[in-house]
Amino acid sequence: MSIKRKLYAGKQYIKAYNKKKIFCIGANKTGTTSLKSAMKELGYSVGNQSRAESLLPAWAQRNFHKIVKYCYSAQFFQDIPFSLPYTYVALDQAFPRSKYILTIRDNTEQWYNSITKSHANLWGRNGNLPTERDLKLAKYNYKGGVWRSFNLIFNTPKSNLYSREDFFKFYENHNKEVIEYFRHRPNDLLILNVAEKGAYRRLCNFLEIEKLESTEFPWKNKTKSI
Numbered sequence: 001m002s003i004k005r006k007l008y009a010g011k012q013y014i015k016a017y018n019k020k021k022i023f024c025i026g027a028n029k030t031g032t033t034s035l036k037s038a039m040k041e042l043g044y045s046v047g048n049q050s051r052a053e054s055l056l057p058a059w060a061q062r063n064f065h066k067i068v069k070y071c072y073s074a075q076f077f078q079d080i081p082f083s084l085p086y087t088y089v090a091l092d093q094a095f096p097r098s099k100y101i102l103t104i105r106d107n108t109e110q111w112y113n114s115i116t117k118s119h120a121n122l123w124g125r126n127g128n129l130p131t132e133r134d135l136k137l138a139k140y141n142y143k144g145g146v147w148r149s150f151n152l153i154f155n156t157p158k159s160n161l162y163s164r165e166d167f168f169k170f171y172e173n174h175n176k177e178v179i180e181y182f183r184h185r186p187n188d189l190l191i192l193n194v195a196e197k198g199a200y201r202r203l204c205n206f207l208e209i210e211k212l213e214s215t216e217f218p219w220k221n222k223t224k225s226i
Contacts, residue, residue: 021071021095022207024078025088025178026103027171029115031194032078034217035103038200039076042209047074053141053149055081060152064090071095084153085174089181099206101190102178108168116162129162 022044024032040046051070058066059081067081068090081087088100105111116129123130123138123146130138138146156166182189190206192199194217204212 019075021098022076022101023082023088023091023098024101024103025082026101027083027111027174028079029111029118030103030105031217032083032103034194035101036076036078038203038217042207044076045074047071047077049079050141052077052082053080056149056152059084059087062086068094085177088178100182100188101192102175104175104191104193106193106195108171111171112164112167115167132158132161
């Protein structure tokens with residue numbers, strides 16, 4: 001790491017020191033990047049996504065110590081590994097004063113269409129869903145990283161990588177488990193559809209922010225990320 005990057009990282013740690021953490025724990029492709037943009041506008045320091053994604057193997061081994069350590073670097077975090085099952089439980093134990101945002105789409109069908117379209121655009125050929133070979137050759141951080149990540153997260157059969165049934169189950173089970181976990185703590189969890197009218201105001205109310213920097217969410221990142 002260069003001196004410049006070390007200095008920047010140091011400033012981020014100082015800025016986030018002893019401040020409440022906000023975790024977006026909704027699945028990827030649920031408006032998480034739009035939420036990140038809004039949080040930046042509201043003055044929150046945001047975690048480095050490349051560093052966060054490098055922690056996916058730790059998540060797969062349920063080694064949450066590394067993820068918790070990384071969380072001292074900023075105030076707000078989203079997407080992998082925060083969008084995955086189990087992570088929020090470990091974070092809740094490590095950062096007891098934190099707030100959690102479960103981003104959702106209108107329905108499971110909409111989410112499935114969004115993530116499959118994203119993968120087709122990024123790694124498929126001629127608009128088709130990626131094959132095993134496509135994912136293995138795809139370059140995202142490093143060659144083979146997409147295939148490895150896909151298997152760690154979804155673990156679908158090779159004969160049907162984008163199994164509708166398995167993807168639906170992944171999304172619905174995650175949302176159901178998050179809601180159940182926070183069932184008796186409604187003040188700690190916000191269920192948010194960023195496309196709904198008034199969503200930005202709901203976010204600000206949840207964060208106890210009176211001055212609104214905007215009225216609606218900026219819609220970002222319609223293609224990137226797993």
